[in-house]
Amino acid sequence: MGRPLQLLMLALMLSTAHAAEQSIEVLHWWTAGGEAKAANLLKQRWQAQGNRWVDAAIDGGGGGSAMLVLRSRTLAGNPPQAAHLKGAELHAWARLGFLRPVSDVARRGQWDMRLYPFVSSTLNHQGQMMAVPIGIHRVNWLWINQPIFDRLKLEPPRSWPELLAVARRLKAAGITPLAMGDDPWQLAILFESIALGEGGSDFYRRAFVNLEPDALTGPRMQQVLLRFHSLRPFLPANHVGLKWNQATQMLIEGQAAMQLMGDWTKGELIAAGEIPGQRIRCLPAPGTTGRFSYNLDSLALFRQTNDASDQAQQRFAELLMTPEFQRDFNRVKGSIPVLAEMDLAGFDPCARLAGQALQRAERDGSLVPSVAEGMATPPRVQQALQEVLANYFSDADADAATTAARLAQTIKAVQSEWQPGVE
Ligand code: BGC
Secondary structure (H helix, E strand, O other): OOHHHHHHHHHHHHHHHHHHHOEEEEEEOOOOHHHHHHHHHHHHHHHHOOOEEEEEEOOOHHHHHHHHHHHHHHHOOOOOOEEEOOHHHHHHHHHHOOEOOOHHHHHHOOHHHHEOHHHHHHHEEOOEEOOEEEEEEEOOEEEEEHHHHHHOOOOOOOOHHHHHHHHHHHHHOOOEEEOOOOOHHHHHHHHHHHHHHHHHHHHHHHHHHOOOHHHHHOHHHHHHHHHHHOOHHHOOOOOOOOOHHHHHHHHHOOOEEEEEOOOOHHHHHHHOOOOOOOOEEEEEOOOOOOOEEEEEEEEEEEOOOOHHHHHHHHHHHHHHOOHHHHHHHHHHHOOEOOEOOOOOOOOOHHHHHHHHHHHHHHHHOOEEEOOOOOOOOOHHHHHHHHHHHHHHHHOOOOOHHHHHHHHHHHHHHHHHHOOOOOO
């Protein structure tokens, strides 16, 4: 082969390698209106750098179906290059050795100096940074339709007894008080918000982070369970199978007056042309002012066998951590940036409130990981807890003391069965 031809072949090989290196497949469950817009923004920013995006969007709030697909694809030897993996689930994957740590990119970008400390520690697995943080969601929010409250001359509830009083008045006026479906994770958000509001952050941590049997079975937990159960009459008639974003639509359209949900709800509001904090207001879930239950969204990278693909992953991780991307993505998604240095001046009023609450909660020790969002316990413990709660909620005659005992027993059983690396 002559030298010019050799050079041409080499150039062709390099350009193919370059094209391959710029392709990223991302598995996620950002499929509701606002979420899809946020995912699309990420796709466009990546494509704007001359790269290719392969979308692996799996429908289903809470990510249950996405996690099943991820497991089967990985077992078949075909994981995506990146996936929305977070909290305890991320650590389970890290233990199995499938993930590419991002510590090298983090060191180059000095992430440790730029991230909120709890973000770094959440993603740290045995000294390695295991994923790229995307945004911080506050879970303990109550969303209310202010025009309904005005019409009925109702005050926004600041405590759980107030919320029940408001719910009774709404129901008497023929309006669904609380928009919510029956997914175990949606119910768990309601439950953990009551636990945080009525029990406080120390109780919350003892029960759901340390899993102390006394806290799981004691009188305080029984009160929280009773309160949770007492909300059954205030859900929509069609609550079985109602998705979280359909519940948000009910709130927007005035078919329901309140929703308890993390601030990904805001993505739906923004997509529907609302300015969060105006017609639809955001208030801390009753009793949780100054407390912050977090859900940290992150993208993990799966180990690649070829260098070009690994290079693409590094470029992708770098893009996710640029202040411009963090600003634009989180404004659409409803979360706040993970970079502590960022000013929230251009964000909506609810994001600014979330930022203030986060700083205050970090200072006061009132920052807690969301159980429902997989931040607090290993996935199997979370699943067991959610099942017990969902059964309790669906049974009109269920008893709080028995359920509290069941919570502790089930968690103990799952824990003794659990071994690192086999989740
Ligand atoms: C994710 C959010 C998502 C929400 C609803 C949560 O588990 O962390 O990013 O918007 O589920 O799909």
